[in-house]
Amino acid sequence: MRMSRLLVRTLREAPADAEVASHQLLVRAGFIRRLASGVYTFLPLGLRVLHNIEGIIREELDAAGCQELLLPALHPRELWEQSGRAELFGSDALPAMTVEGRGGSFVLGPTHEEVVTVTVGAEVDSYRQLPLTVYQIQVKFRDEARPRFGLLRTRELIMCDGYSFDVDKDAMQATYKVVYDAYLRIFARMGLDVSPVEAESGAIGGDVNHEFMVPSVVGEDHFVRCVACGYAANVEAATRGGFGEPAAPASDAPAVVDHHTPERPGIDQVVGFFDDTSITAADLLKSLAVVDDTGRPVLVLLPGDREARLPSGWRMFDDADFAAHPSLVKGYIGPMGQQAAGITVVADLGVTRPGGWITGANQADHHISGALLGRDFIVDEWGSYAQVVTGDSCPRCGKDVDLVRSVEAAHTFQLGTKYSSVMTGSSFVAEDGSEAIFSMGCYGMGVSRLLAVVAEEHHDDKGLAWPTGLAPFAVHLASLGTGRAPEVAEAADALYERLVAAGIEVLYDDRDVSPGVKFADADLLGIPVRLVLGAKGVARGIVEWRSRTTGEEREADLNGPVEAVVGA
């Protein structure tokens, strides 16, 4: 490709709305342009990288026995009514966009479980046709509350999503492992250091699921990592260990003391009430009134210095809940005697520590101190309800864990029968002649997001630096001083033709601009190999070779074999 003909404009300055390196560089280098908030155009250079990413995905998934298809982006709304997920539209969990057309009401597909389930269900009637794994690379639409960071969080995104269909749970788990391993190979080929972590399944559903996290300073997620044993989990799913049995209350411990604490409903305010400066938030019991996923009222206890981590599907009390449960006084909640009021008390294992607690008195404007577990309050169920922080103990091996900031590059789920049990046509005849329904898995990978992730991980202060295999071109050829030295233009043209004839993808900067501009643009675009041909080089019969990533330079015989020139 001759650069004089390529649709690209490089910018010396990045737009003011670009915050992170990948966004700034992809815009400055002319790979992408913003059309609206969270909506981007892929210009020719950006599209070429996107195609390379897709090529790697296709190769690995096809090799793993998956088959590509293309599902519609426009979904009849009835499909979503059938799965029950239509009611999630407009919620934070499923920010879908709908459109009204002559054919009825449609959804701009935010994900494709419903569509693929009815599609495959219509084609598969027998266990003999299973297992089956299909995938597509398709545009998805999400009405993001807050698009940001260029391609990292958008409202329109390109995603690769795969779906597996198996006869039962065991077979589904085996398929899941096959795709999981293929995903790891895909990321390795893209030069990304990815960590699979245990995660929450959110609106997709299912039991076992993993996120594929790329550690990055621009990440919006954190995962907990144990370097000792390899435990890794999203903070939303991570638990901590290192706790013993709850301590029995000392028989000679002083009784609880009541304190009048008007206008002090929060942890920090209560800490400030006590003159004793040795009292900290860790001495308080944080008591959260919630409704669990089965609808029962639950009181969650955890140390006051900890952020809560509630299981998915649990929600905080609203005003109506408080009105219905007078034993829980908003701002002054305590665990004492809640069982008698029909409240289940669950507690984080951190509450097993010996000693008394400061907690709400279940009476407005009152707190108590010296509350003892087992004497003053009882815990019905123990669990892990505090968000893990660096320095906590690993739930598997007990060693210290740390938190890693990261970008979610992919998310895989063992769905089981969540969709096949509700969508029509998802049954088949099993080997024993009985009717069975699919055991499904689903596998999503953010293709356009990966473009930004790779750019984020592979750049320097001068521009992008694509890994081989992802770069928009393999070789960047620049001629210098052609305006006054036609022999350079002739030699460069000839070299370009030879490289193209050899099947090498080469971007040829044949513009009549100053050397500084050509060098700066070459650095910005980030093609791995740069060839420079100038008047001195032509006179000596050499072309200069330089690596974008290492800066290594050498000379090659201008008329030598193309392999030697390109420096394979």
Add this chain to the structure above:
RNA sequence: CGGGCUGUGGCGCAGCUUGGUUAGCGCGCUUGACUGGGGGUCAAGAGGUCCCGGGUUCGAAUCCCGGCAGCCCGACCA
């Protein structure tokens, strides 16, 4: 959804406080000359609903009211 900031040629910004000629500057773009190994120099040009609507005023980019959009922080997130 809460808090903050910002909307002025393609991009980055100044002007607004204190209303008043023809709305400036850098980059980019066009033409010409020079230059020719790290965004070079000079000259001449093109390009603007100053986000939108209303109001105040003889007069509004500037002041007032109301919208809309964008970005950042938080909440949330497949």
